[in-house]
Amino acid sequence: xxxxxxxxxxxxxxxxxxxxxxxxxxxxxxxxxxxxxxxxxxxxxxxxxxxxxxxxxxxxxxxxxxxxxxxxxxxxxxxxxxxxxxxxxxxxxxxxxxxxxxxxxxxxxxxxxx
Numbered sequence: 001x002x003x004x005x006x007x008x009x010x011x012x013x014x015x016x017x018x019x020x021x022x023x024x025x026x027x028x029x030x031x032x033x034x035x036x037x038x039x040x041x042x043x044x045x046x047x048x049x050x051x052x053x054x055x056x057x058x059x060x061x062x063x064x065x066x067x068x069x070x071x072x073x074x075x076x077x078x079x080x081x082x083x084x085x086x087x088x089x090x091x092x093x094x095x096x097x098x099x100x101x102x103x104x105x106x107x108x109x110x111x112x113x114x
Contacts, residue, residue: 003077003104008077008078010074011071011100013097014069015067018092029072038076042073044071045069052094075102
C-alpha cells in the first residue's frame with residue numbers, strides 16, 4: 001500500500017468512555033479504518049483535556065477520571081479519508097474531527113533483522 005506524498009491527516013477527538021454498541025468507540029473506529037484498508041491508525045491517550053462542555057478530564061490522583069481524552073490519527077490519501085468520513089459520522093455522537101494536509105516523508109514497514 002502506498003500513500004501519496006501529499007496526504008490528509010484525520011484527527012478525531014473523543015472521550016475514553018465513549019461507546020458504540022457496548023464497545024469502546026476508539027476500537028470501533030480503528031477496526032473500521034482497518035476494514036476499509038486505510039493506511040493506519042493510532043490512538044493517543046491524553047492526561048488532561050476539555051471539550052465543548054468545558055468539563056475538565058484529568059488523570060491526577062485526587063481527581064481520577066475514567067473519561068480521559070483520546071485522539072485518533074489516521075493519514076491516507078484525500079480520497080480514502082473522504083470516503084471514510086460518512087462511516088465516521090455514523091459512529092460519533094460527540095467530539096471534534098479535523099482534517100489537515102500533510103506531506104508524507106516515509107511510509108514503510110520495519111526492516112527485519114537477519
